[in-house]
Amino acid sequence: MGILNKIMTAFRGGATEVGQTIVDANSTRIFEQEIRDAEKHLTKAKRELTDVMAKEMQASREVDRIKRAVAEHEGYATQALEKGNEALALEVAEKIAQLDSELAEQQTANDSFSAHATRLKELVRKTERQLTDYQRQLSMVKTTESVQKATATITDSFASSNSKLLNAKDSLERIKARQQQVDDRMKASEALADENSDSSLQAKLAEAGIGEQKADASAVLERLKNRKG
Numbered sequence: 001m002g003i004l005n006k007i008m009t010a011f012r013g014g015a016t017e018v019g020q021t022i023v024d025a026n027s028t029r030i031f032e033q034e035i036r037d038a039e040k041h042l043t044k045a046k047r048e049l050t051d052v053m054a055k056e057m058q059a060s061r062e063v064d065r066i067k068r069a070v071a072e073h074e075g076y077a078t079q080a081l082e083k084g085n086e087a088l089a090l091e092v093a094e095k096i097a098q099l100d101s102e103l104a105e106q107q108t109a110n111d112s113f114s115a116h117a118t119r120l121k122e123l124v125r126k127t128e129r130q131l132t133d134y135q136r137q138l139s140m141v142k143t144t145e146s147v148q149k150a151t152a153t154i155t156d157s158f159a160s161s162n163s164k165l166l167n168a169k170d171s172l173e174r175i176k177a178r179q180q181q182v183d184d185r186m187k188a189s190e191a192l193a194d195e196n197s198d199s200s201l202q203a204k205l206a207e208a209g210i211g212e213q214k215a216d217a218s219a220v221l222e223r224l225k226n227r228k229g
Helices: 002-025 027-082 086-160 162-195 198-208 217-228
Strands: none
Touching (some): 027 086
């Protein structure tokens, strides 16, 4: 029995670890959903606050109406007494007593609605401030998460493609070497063509002072001086 209990305990512990892993992996999504749920509750609370405030206004109007009725009937009772009609005054007084009872009930209801509305308003304001803060925090969390994912992607890509980058560098070096080889062949061919042409031979003769020489200004001037002499 003891072994079975340990196995069950281990199973529960493993299930807890798996659950925590799932929660951690989806923590941002869970936080965002919790904010949406809170916004729905806040919307519902605002509707309830509206109803309470409406009932408060109704109760307040009823209190004012009863107060006016009390004042009006007090005037009637006073006039009945002044005219010596005490029976009528007593009947009016009974009506005033009834109105006083209604007034007390409506005043209690009005005070209750007012207190409840005040409390709900404070809760709504507090919740709105908290939600605004949570939404700001969510934005920062999502931005940080995106940056971390981007950084991880770049790091992983560089690590996995490091050998590919080296291979690409080798390929580039081979391309440059092949192009240089082609360029050297072209220059060698041009040099060989120059050596086999007549222009190359004439250049060699001129360099040796053989053959027709181009006249320059000094030679022309020297020739003219010799003629004059």
